[in-house]
Amino acid sequence: GAVVSQHPSWVICKSGTSVKIECRSLDFQATTMFWYRQFPKQSLMLMATSNEGSKATYEQGVEKDKFLINHASLTLSTLTVTSAHPEDSSFYICSARDGQLLQETQYFGPGTRLLVL
Amino acid sequence: QKEVEQNSGPLSVPEGAIASLNCTYSDRGSQSFFWYRQYSGKSPELIMFIYSNGDKEDGRFTAQLNKASQYVSLLIRDSQPSDSATYLCAVTGNQFYFGTGTSLTVIP
DSSP states (O other), X not given: OXXXXXXXXXXXXXXXXXXXXXXXXXXXXXXXXXXXXXXXXXXXEEEEEEETTSOOEEOTXXXXXXXXXXEEETTEEEEEETTOOGGXXXXXEEEXXXXXXXXXXXXXXXXXXXXXX | OOSEEEOOOOEEEETTSOEEEEEEESOTTOOEEEEEEEOTTSOOEEEEEEOSSEEEEETTEEEEEETTTTEEEEEXXXXXXXXXXXXXXXXXXXXXXXXXXXXXXXXO
């Protein structure tokens, strides 16, 4: 149980294009999903927290107009990197929290590696 | 002060030894404590969680929680080279806070 998928796993795109990453909880309902970014040899950086049906809460320094998050259902959240630039190249990881469990465990997706040329 | 502090390491132990990973946290109201393992280039995977003071064992892994001293540790018995990874401590208080991770290398 508690499986989170991400799609795509790899993206290579040209500078200026937009990239959408999907995060799905496969066997549970995720009332809250989180989006992280991780640069090589650095720690996880929380970008935003999204609750189903409401606007995402962005961490300080994360541009909400650049990183669009939609959590339209209890099993799907999407992150769209708009007008991507080479500095946006990173490992993007989502996690989901099972709303029916008392504990607040986050289960991570496998990540999406983005390379912007 | 960071919410969750871990020694970044690297920590090296010989194969078969016990690896001890430590984590301290600042919020006394924290309720849940988690250990994740992250292999290079992969996303974190949950190893175990603990809520109550004391020890919790799962196979070769033992989590230890001491709320009075505000620390949580992870012991890995009979360490294997496949245990070489970065171990992330996470704590829930008002939010979910991750430490920066401890890099562990198990030497064959």
